[in-house]
Amino acid sequence: MDAAGWIFRDTDIYFNEKHEMDTWLFGDPMIDTFCQLCQKYEQRKGSSEEENPYRDKMEGCIRENFRFSSYNYGYDWRQSLSKRGRKCVVLFTDCEFYSHDELPKALLDIRSLFLTLNQRMEAELAEETRIIPLSTVTAAQRKEAA
Numbered sequence: 001m002d003a004a005g006w007i008f009r010d011t012d013i014y015f016n017e018k019h020e021m022d023t024w025l026f027g028d029p030m031i032d033t034f035c036q037l038c039q040k041y042e043q044r045k046g047s048s049e050e051e052n053p054y055r056d057k058m059e060g061c062i063r064e065n066f067r068f069s070s071y072n073y074g075y076d077w078r079q080s081l082s083k084r085g086r087k088c089v090v091l092f093t094d095c096e097f098y099s100h101d102e103l104p105k106a107l108l109d110i111r112s113l114f115l116t117l118n119q120r121m122e123a124e125l126a127e128e129t130r131i132i133p134l135s136t137v138t139a140a141q142r143k144e145a146a
Contacts, residue, residue: 004100007107008089020095026107027088030114034058035079035087037121044125054117055079061113062089065106068099 005011010027034054042052049055059077066075072094079087089110091103 004103004107007104007111010088022093022097024091024093025086025088026091026110027086028111028114030111030118031079031087031089033118034114034121037118037125038079040125041121054121058113058117061110065109066091068097068102068106070097070099072096073099 004024005013008026008028008031010025012025012027014023014025015021016023038049038052038055041047041054042049045051058079062075062077066073074092076090076092077088078090
């Protein structure tokens, strides 16, 4: 359990006594960066959150890595402007959850993809903002051609 808390910078665990359930909030500045880059990408492309391939890939990664052998858990992610609150990955574990040993690898894979997708989006957005200079034609050259 301790190892899982060290992977993302802002990890919090809350215990709900009434439901006997832990709520894990995995937050990190790189998740905030991912959300900001997604917003810029969507604005530039004129697309919605559902059409963003980077969001889709990240959501697929979270689904894939949160397939534990234990069945006493649930998960969610908050990476959308429409969802209020802190941008994070959320895991809910029941008191009978026995897959704690699988959690660190899953979180490392998710973290790795966040870093990779951030780099790809930054590169793609930087290419689109690059200004290509037009050929420098002087007024004298234009007159001769006319």
